[in-house]
Amino acid sequence: MSRINDRPVVLCVGGHDPSGGAGILADAEAVRAAGAFPVTVISALTEQNTCGLSRVYPQAAEHVEGQCRALLRDCTPSALKIGMIGSAPLIDLLGTLIDENPGVPVVLDPVLASGAGQRVADAAMLDRLRMSLIPRSALVTPNLPEAQTLTGAIDPSDCASRLLALGARWILITGTHDDTTDVTNWLFNAEGLQQRLDWPRLAGEYHGSGCTLASAIAARLALGAAMPEAVAEAQAYTWESLDRALRTGRCQLTPNRLYALDP
Template sequence: MNSIVDRPIVLCIGGHDPSGGAGIIADSEAVRAAGAYPISVVSALTEQNTCELVRVHAQPAEQVESQCRTLLRECQPKAIKIGMAGSSRVMRVLNALIDEHPSLPVVLDPILGAGAGQQVVDAAMLNQLKTNLIGRSTLVTPNLIEARSLTDAHDLDDCAAALLASGARWVLITGTHDESSSVHNWLFNTSGLQQRLEWPRLQGSYHGSGCTLASAIAARLALGMTMLDAVAEAQAYTWESLTHALRTGSCQLTPNRLFAMDALVHDA
């Protein structure tokens, strides 16, 4: 007899990375690994591999809107995760959709550049992030470089304060791009620093760690966790996915978001 299981749904909106390291594939794997179920809308197609991002093909904003509305008419997601939007027009669509569903937690990974360093936002998109999308987000997850670009501040506390002043309710600033021997991540809300976590810095460069983290948090929020618990668990999970990383190309390593499944297969 079939057993029907209800799982909380996470609507993931972002770019498609054909290498599987980042984007919608990363979102889907991280959400599924947490025990939630991903539904997805591709806002941009990309030409990339583990070494470089060649080109971004933004999808028509009306197409993104129609796909989102078709899903939302039937499904009842418990969280929304937003990654690469592709264009300022798509961002305006997302602003409207969020306003129509004010009870849904929104996790925004404000991607400004690819893992290999190429920029993926123009001035109009950056303006939409600063003036609209960040302010509609429950949690924003920039790395320190992105936080500085989004705020024109430099110090960590000042970056967090500026993002919170824009309207974000929580800000998680990650230190993955520092040169320190350890990775530090800082979680803020309007009451100040709420959580600081540290891990040993792993050797190598990883493609899609930010997507993995943001999606893992969104999944845990959909499962009903508090922000503090969701962020702490998702960070631990992301670090584990990096320690089990896969060599799928010749440059950046790919997080193994399904490492627990691999362990079950090996033990069988």
């Protein structure tokens, strides 16, 4: 007797990292590990490995639109996760699609640089993020350097206030790029700081932690969790995937997002 199970769908739009550490593969693994189902659209191809990113090849806006609309004709996503975008025209396209699907929470991971520090967003893209996608997002998940770049502020609370003023409903600023003993992540909404979580900083460097966290949150929102609960659970899951990281290349470690399957 066959068993057919329904699972909430998360539409993930982002770049393809051939090494599997970040990007669409990271999104899909994190969503599936949470118990939701990922459908994916690639916004950019990359030349990339665990040591860094060499080139980005943004996909044509009409191709990305065609893929998104084909999926949206077939399924109803319970959340949308956006990562690396690749070009300003794609930002406008995604804004249109969001407006056509009201009620779907958007988790925006504003990827401005690779894990090894290579920039992947120009001034035009920064402007379009501020004007088009941040105002449409339920949650924006920049690390502190990204939040500073987007806002011109320095302190996490000031960065969050400026991003909230653009229209985002929640802001999660991560402290992975600090040199502190613990990693501190701050969750804000219009009423101020709602959650501060400190995690022991693990040794080594990791490729794809931001993608993992944002997608894990999106999956939990799709499953019906409230924002603070989704963020706390996703942060615990992400830390565990880093603590069990894999050595898949010469440089940064790869999060073990499917650690529950390990023997």
